[in-house]
Amino acid sequence: MRAIRCDRFGGPEVLSLTDVPDPEPGPGQLLVDVSAAGVNYADTYRTLGTYSGGQTLPFIPGTEVVGRTTGGRRVAALTFAGGGYAERAVVSTVDAVDVPDAVADGAALALLVQGLTAWHLLHGSAALRPGETVVVNAAAGGVGTLAVQLARHLGAGRIIAAASSPAKRDLAVSLGADTAVDSDPGGYPARVLAANGGAPVDVVLESTGGPAFTAALEVLAPLGRLVTYGDSSRLGRPPVDPSLLADRSVAVAGFWLRPVLTRPDAFAGPLGQLLGLTASGVLRPQVGPAYPLQDARRAHEDLLARRTTGKLVLTVDRPRS
Template sequence: MKAIQFKEYGGPDVLERVDVETPGLKEGEVLIKVTAIGVNYADTARREGAYVVPTPLPFIPGAEVAGIVEETGEKTNRFQKGDRVVTLIGSGGYAEYVVANERTLIPIPENMEDATAVSLPLQGLTAYHLLKTMGRLEKGETVLVHASAGGVGSLAVQLAKLFGAGKVIATASSDEKLEMALELGADHAINYTKANWRDDVMNATDGEGVDIALEMAGGDIFHETVKCMRPFGRVVVYGVASGNPAQMYPSGLMNRNLSVIGFFLPQIMKKPVLFEKSLQELLKLVNTGDLKLTIGGIYDLEEAAQVHQMLQGRKTKGKLVLKP
């Protein structure tokens, strides 16, 4: 089968098409013929050797796939050949076929396209658990969502409202992206490339600050975000897109009883009840039209390097999908 692999860390140019063996099945696993692959910042971090956990070489990136069950292994009973499914896997998604444990598969609703379904697992579950599990969002609270035009951000803006947030403040890097955030339900949209963006956030909250901030940039954005928090606020950190990890003194959180919380989605996969229930809820919200997905583009698998370049160049809106 064909796949996209890198043998050394580096820029998008290290991604190359290779021919590899179709993976074999173990007990409890199924073979999936991949029809759609979600592209995420985690894939670029893997490629650069800057991911949260070590990335072995050579490596086939891709943790988010949708497809059709091609073959089932021993002691599998929930799915059969021909079923359409979506799932998260550790790696190997940039390929024509992947293997996954049957327990991690979620059926794709009959009237939903595969590219739509694959846009939910990583970014949808991230947005969901940033707000509910880690941020502990309570009705009426104010939420600050950075990078609101991205995959996670665009979903977090909507979910915050659906979960009862009183006010959602979205940030983005261009007028076009800010307009998109407002269309998704944000109450205020602020350009975080402006020097005084923090003042705009405080003005939007009448000087009180925000209760929850979803932060994935790092560096100065993190430090300015902490200054935006009201007492008992929670900053949930889920990435370092700037490549500049923030340094902080925990004692600086004490005067306002602030919390800085880290989130790493693979930990959710260790609790199937959290993974399955929340993904099914997200799929239902999309199916009913309450949660809108933005597909930024669908590209051939061989265009993976170009897609990585676009993603890191902040030239995209919504979810990018690869198709074998």
């Protein structure tokens, strides 16, 4: 089969199309003919060799697939060991969820890592309550666009989106944000407070890191929660003095989806609900560009250059027999 393989660590240039043997499913596993694979920021960390938990060479990137099992089921699945950027992938039976016909491949892929992240950020780490004010940083991204919609569905009192361009801010408002502000850390606290009528906010979802993390901490109300779930700026997260948290009774929580999904109730149930909300039109996952499998390098380049919005997808086209 054809697959994208990484034989050395580095940037997008290390991704190459090659022929490899078909994977063999073992007990409790399914073989999936992949129709589309999702592209994530985490994939770029894996190719760099900086991903949490390490990565062994050579490997096939990709942890999200949609396709058909040998029994004909159309499923969306996570492949924690990688292998998604390929014509076929092996997935755990418990990590495969049936996809309704009304949900397109790209939308289903958007609900795997990004959708489940948004779900657990709001239900778990942030513990968003009806009527609370939530700020969604990177609101035009894969997680951000879904977090805005889910916060509205969960009854948030006011949703403030932060994004880097007018077009991205307009997108967030069209998806349910009450207003949107420039996400540049310079002046960010003043803009957010002004957008909330001068009042601090209850929840901030933050994935940029660096100065953006520090700026987000300033806008929290007493008992407010800042949840950090990424470092897309690659500038790191500044240290936090616990006394500064205690002074305002605010909390900082970290989030990574992978350990959360070790809980038996964290995957199939939430994903099934997200798929149902999408099939009914309550959620509109934003699907970005679709690239042929062989163009994985270009997909990574565009993602890192922030030239995209929504979910990036690699499509698998098979030769006609």
